[in-house]
Amino acid sequence: MSLRDWLRNVWLIEHMTKPLLSKSRFLAGLQCPLRLWYSCYKPELASEPTPGQQALFDSGHQVGTLARDRYPGGILIEEDHRHQKDALRSTRAALKSSSIPVIYEGAFTFNGVLIRADILESVANGAWNLIEVKSGTSVKDGNIYDVAIQYHVLSRLGFEITQAGILNLNKKYVYNGWELNLARLFAFTDLKEHVVEMQEEIADCIAALRSVLGKRILPPIDPSRHCRNPYDCEFYDHCRKSMPDHWIVELSGIRQDQLEKLAKRGIFDIRDIPASFPLSALQARMRECVINDAEYVGSELNTKLKEYECPIHFLDFETIAPAIPRYANTSPYQSLPFQWSDHILSKEGSLAHKEYLCCEDKDPREEATRTLLEALGDRGNICTYGNYEKQVISELADHLPHYRDRLQALLPRCRDLLARIRKGYYHPQFHGSFSLKNVLPVLSSMSYENLPIQEGSMAGLEYLRMIDPETPPYEKEKIRSALLEYCGQDTLAMVRIREALLTRCHQMRGRF
Numbered sequence: 222m223s224l225r226d227w228l229r230n231v232w233l234i235e236h237m238t239k240p241l242l243s244k245s246r247f248l249a250g251l252q253c254p255l256r257l258w259y260s261c262y263k264p265e266l267a268s269e270p271t272p273g274q275q276a277l278f279d280s281g282h283q284v285g286t287l288a289r290d291r292y293p294g295g296i297l298i299e300e301d302h303r304h305q306k307d308a309l310r311s312t313r314a315a316l317k318s319s320s321i322p323v324i325y326e327g328a329f330t331f332n333g334v335l336i337r338a339d340i341l342e343s344v345a346n347g348a349w350n351l352i353e354v355k356s357g358t359s360v361k362d363g364n365i366y367d368v369a370i371q372y373h374v375l376s377r378l379g380f381e382i383t384q385a386g387i388l389n390l391n392k393k394y395v396y397n398g399w400e401l402n403l404a405r406l407f408a409f410t411d412l413k414e415h416v417v418e419m420q421e422e423i424a425d426c427i428a429a430l431r432s433v434l435g436k437r438i439l440p441p442i443d444p445s446r447h448c449r450n451p452y453d454c455e456f457y458d459h460c461r462k463s464m465p466d467h468w469i470v471e472l473s474g475i476r477q478d479q480l481e482k483l484a485k486r487g488i489f490d491i492r493d494i495p496a497s498f499p500l501s502a503l504q505a506r507m508r509e510c511v512i513n514d515a516e517y518v519g520s521e522l523n524t525k526l527k528e529y530e531c532p533i534h535f536l537d538f539e540t541i542a543p544a545i546p547r548y549a550n551t552s553p554y555q556s557l558p559f560q561w562s563d564h565i566l567s568k569e570g571s572l573a574h575k576e577y578l579c580c581e582d583k584d585p586r587e588e589a590t591r592t593l594l595e596a597l598g599d600r601g602n603i604c605t606y607g608n609y610e611k612q613v614i615s616e617l618a619d620h621l622p623h624y625r626d627r628l629q630a631l632l633p634r635c636r637d638l639l640a641r642i643r644k645g646y647y648h649p650q651f652h653g654s655f656s657l658k659n660v661l662p663v664l665s666s667m668s669y670e671n672l673p674i675q676e677g678s679m680a681g682l683e684y685l686r687m688i689d690p691e692t693p694p695y696e697k698e699k700i701r702s703a704l705l706e707y708c709g710q711d712t713l714a715m716v717r718i719r720e721a722l723l724t725r726c727h728q729m730r731g732r733f
Contacts, residue, residue: 239434242427243302244336247370248363250430252452255442258433259456267455273678274453277356280544284356285339287545288388291403292340292352295323305335331374334427338371344383351375351385352409356544358392358553360410363451366423369416373423386411390544390553398549406545406553443484445470446477465490467511471653472504473643503643511649516725522645523726526719529636531568532601536561537711538613539704541681548584550620558613559585559684562708563596564716572716578704580697582688590617590624603635604715606657611635638715646722661714664721672710673703680707 240246240261250257259266270278289295296315300308308328315324324341340352353368355361364387372385391408433440444460454460461468469475469483469491479499488494491511500508510517539560544553551557565573575596579585597603605611611632618628643655650663658676662668669675674683686692687700 239333239431241305241330242334242430242434244367244370247334247427247430248366249454250433251363251366251426252450253442253447253454254430254433254440255460256454256456257430258440259459261434262437266459268458270455271678272676272682276678276682281356284390284544285354287401287403288340288352288354288407289323289325291388291407292323292342294321295325295340295342296321297325298327298337300328302337305330308337329374329378331377333431334370334374336371336374338375340388346381348381348383349375351382352388353386354388356390358390360387360389360412361451365412365415365419368412369419369423370427372413372416373420373427376420382413384409384411385413385416392553394546395550395552396546396548401545443489445480445484467491467649467652469494472500472507473653473655474501475504503647506647507653510647514649516649517647518725518729519645522641522722525641525645526723526726529602529604530600530634531566533566534597534601534603535564535566535712535715536597536603536605536610537708537715538610539677539680539684539708540613541684551584556613556616557585558589558617560680560704560708561589561593561596562705562712563593564709564712565596565601566716574709574712576705576709578701578708580687580701582690586617586620590621590628594624594627597631599630601634603631604638604719605635606637606711606715607639608637638719642718642722646725657711657714657718660718665714665717667710667714667717669707669710672707673699674707680704 242250246257246260249260289297298308298311298315300311305328308326309330312324312327312329315321315327322343325339327338327341329336329338338351339354340350342350342352344350351368351371353364353371355364357364368385368387372382375382387410388407389410391406394402394405396406444457444464448454448457448460464470467490469480469489472491483489483494483498491508494500494508506517538558540556540558542554542556543551546552546555548557560578561576563575565575567573577589577592577596579588603610614628614631614635618625621628639655639657642660648663651659654660658669674680683700684704687697687704692700
């Protein structure tokens with residue numbers, strides 16, 4: 222590519238009447254053209270990322286930074302998205318130097334499409350390897366388009382690309398506790414053959430998305446399942462406002478083809494679904510509850526809730542799953558239970574509480590397991606909300622062979638309260654969600670609104686902040702108290718939900 226061509230591309234950025242089609246905007250447009258339109262013309266409508274989403278962003282950034290050490294000796298193009306012209310010039314300067322083997326975050330533009338390449342590695346005879354870093358452990362369909370749009374720009378600028386692919390974390394890698402082996406921590410998948418075949422499709426997509434950006438009117442797209450796939454759209458809350466209070470998407474397990482059939486008939490409200498429309502038993506139950514504005518109490522719910530052997534242990538874990546292994550003998554995204562809460566209901570009705578929280582920066586599994594086994598003993602059922610606690614116990618059994626038999630003996634004692642609710646109870650105010658945070662305020666006066674920590678992802682972030690040596694002691698104590706309150710509320714919530722459901726069962730029986 223000549224200097225004149227390069228300067229022309231820089232000029233295009235400065236003078237284009239349409240918004241620039243960046244890599245992130247291209248991917249947003251593939252998910253939903255309306256998301257692309259809003260990101261360019263109405264970005265103020267976007268919701269702030271949740272703590273969980275922000276944690277994913279931060280984790281991805283951390284993985285991306287570490288991946289550069291896998292390809293050492295390069296130069297980082299430091300200008301951010303607000304200074305793309307400067308980034309293009311810095312990249313151009315880096316390309317002129319034959320002593321720079323790798324460029325990180327290089328900026329390139331062709332015909333109004335801008336990309337930032339995570340890693341561009343110089344190889345023999347002036348060719349390059351294109352490496353897109355992802356913090357996941359496998360290549361997803363959306364990742365392929367990510368590489369394909371970068372290949373589109375680079376190849377048209379005259380770059381010879383030898384390899385073009387995804388650098389993922391290797392989930393099978395086990396950290397030795399001393400030094401990360403980056404060659405084994407990361408795994409590269411070359412997608413060049415596939416992305417070359419996609420170039421005609423990519424060109425068509427670019428043309429279509431440019432057409433979207435060329436119009437000052439909203440693309441006529443209703444919110445649906447695509448809003449959450451493959452990523453949560455930041456404009457979801459705004460688009461959701463146009464839908465009815467009891468939106469058909471809330472029907473548990475409804476398929477995309479069912480949503481499309483209903484949408485074609487102009488049906489978006491659950492109350493408008495015809496009785497003849499095929500629904501599962503749970504979906505039909507939800508529909509009836511919404512139409513009648515009444516709860517459903519199954520005939521077997523009372524029996525299922527009373528078949529627990531006392532003392533009943535209401536158990537909840539809080540875990541972290543670092544993308545980059547933190548402790549010896551751990552792998553990427555391995556769950557580490559740093560906290561548990563156990564509310565214990567006796568046969569006489571008294572309630573006790575035991576809890577554990579690791580307050581040091583260490584692998585918490587040994588201590589969490591020992592204290593958990595002491596609390597649970599060998600009697601009574603263990604009430605959980607979903608199967609996650611069973612999964613954590615099973616993983617602890619695999620990691621700690623000296624506790625394996627005692628841990629595995631806990632599994633037959635577990636009873637899933639969530640499964641019993643899904644089968645035997647529904648309230649219109651659940652709005653299709655059986656999550657603990659959604660069910661609790663409907664069935665009791667408790668809620669999470671006033672807690673400093675209100676969700677599991679936030680608990681994990683706060684825990685990491687608590688064990689950070691840079692965090693002041695007074696702040697550590699504040700976080701410790703908030704974590705204990707949050708996890709304790711999770712298990713007390715199960716106690717109160719079960720009580721409320723038993724009361725409803727009794728009231729239902731009294732009506733007949």
